[in-house]
Amino acid sequence: MTRINEKTRFHPMPDGGPASPEGFAAGGLHCGIKRKRPDLGWIYSEVPAAAAAVYTTNRFQAAPLRVTQDSLAVEGKLQAVLVNSGIANACTGEKGLADAYAMRRLFAERIGIPNHLVAVASTGVIGEPLPMANIQIGISKIHPAAADPDLFNRAILTTDTVTKHVAARTTIGGRTVTIGGAAKGSGMIHPNMATMLAFLTTDAAVEGAALQNELKAVTEETFNMITVDGDTSTNDMVILMANGRAGHAPIAPGHADWPAFMETLKFVCRTLAKAIARDGEGATKLIEVDVQGAPSHEAAKAIAKSVVGSNLVKTAVCGADANWGRIVCAVGYSGCPVDLNKLTVAFGSVTVLKNGTPLPFDEAAAETVLSGETVPIHIKLGDGEGCAVAWGCDMTADYVKINASYRT
Known part of the structure; x- marks a missing residue:
């Protein structure tokens, strides 16, 4: 079992990410939205996961956010996330919304799960339509068995100069639990959710209502405490998925190991938030x-x-x-x-x-x-x-x- 630091109650894994927890895979590929770099990323859980999300406060929320909210409204669970970079699919009207729903449907069909278990995210230039033919071809090439976490970390970037990912382990109910995450963000960053995407995963078993409440609280202390340029974007969100594959009984506030879970989650979110701030466009410090x-x-x-x-x-x-x-x-x-x-x-x-x-x-x-x-x-x-x-x-x-x- 992983040795846990007695002072912090968790063990950092700097090279970890959203594929680190048990039962998760992640990957990415180039589908032609950008000239050369990976631009389509995905996360997949072997089983449906309790899920929570926090969204931008910009009044003009982009189409992918509306689709993700629709997915979570069904039963509060997700099994997969599909992300494209290069084009934000924001301020694109009914066509943009239809394209976001099409991304959800195509990915769900590809991996054989219900539509509502898929979340969709986009980041990039506002006001341009998605090249759906390219995205459809890209989705057809996705397979969880061909996972590559580094490709996912790269596929979600826009003007970022480095990938941002981390994981940490703790102990819950005598079982090793991992929380991992990856994020993107470099410009149009301002508190209250900005041009940033963060994808968090854990193999802990957590009650859904507690997951949403605590994600919101942790976001307030981490992602909402960063700024690069004062601009709050249309697109961005934090998604947290908990698939329970660690094998312990579900936990919620009041459980003896809840503080260890929260401390680990805060560490992951704080690390990603600071990485976004450090990688601000043109920044040196x-x-x-x-x-x-x-x-x-x-x-x-x-x-x-x-x-x-x-x-x-x-x-x-x-x-x-x-x-x-x-x-x-x-x-x-x-x-x-x-x-x-x-x-x-x-x-x-x-x-x-x-x-x-x-x-x-x-x-x-x-x-x-x-x-x-x-x-x-x-x-x-x-x-x-x-x-x-x-x-x-x-x-x-x-x-x-x-x-x-x-x-x-």
Whole structure:
């Protein structure tokens, strides 16, 4: 049995992914949506799995989200997911919706399961129709026996520069349980679900209602705490499937092993969320904003997201400039009541403002912190027990270059 870390109650598997849990397979291929790279990915469970999903808050939800919601509404289960990249199938009218339903039907027929057990996802350019002839040919080539998790990880990418995947193991009911996941996201990333897709799988047996409630809660603390550019997309969602193949009795909140399950799920989601933020379009650094001492948890979240989303903060980090005034400014317009006389700001271990008073600090030491691959910003408010962490990235000239020619 996998040795579990006694402090964390889970064992990280950095090379893992959605095919790591028992009974899951994943793969991908090139069907011709993109010029050369894999663009059609799939996940398959040997048995129907309890499933949950969280969707973008953009009012113009793309056709695949509507189809996936329709699938889950039947019995709250999924057995497979089909994903295409390159074209988002968003703002494509009734034809786009019909194409999304056709993707679901064709994949269900291919692997021999009911239509409602298939979820569909798309990502890419908005407003263009799917090349359904290419997709149909691609689906005809899918077979769970020909699985290749790396191809799935690559098939879901758009402007991402790296694949994003991880898994972790814990113990439930004396059985080894695995939670795995893969995600994509690089631009049009903003809290409250953005241009990102995340696919999570586990061989744990979890009651369906608990799965939905906890996925929403974990998403709030992880995927909804990242930002790259402030744009919330039309397409994106997080899907979690639990097929029960680990062989333990179903669990729910209150079970002795529920904390271990949740800690493992949070680790997987947090790892993927940070990977998305780190891979922001044109980014060179991950920014981590840690807020402590807020009057409430919600206030801490709002302040952390305000700072990490500030373009002035992001550009200062890009230039390794310890311009702490920009951080104070972002705290001030967060909408949360803050007493400046209690506000403390630090770059790593370099404190630049304490209880509202500027401090002389070592510019070279601050520049060293700001030049690292991960830039920690600590904010203390001295006004309560609320705390939160948000993640983002620096903004470089390459972000403009990438988005100025996204369609070409």
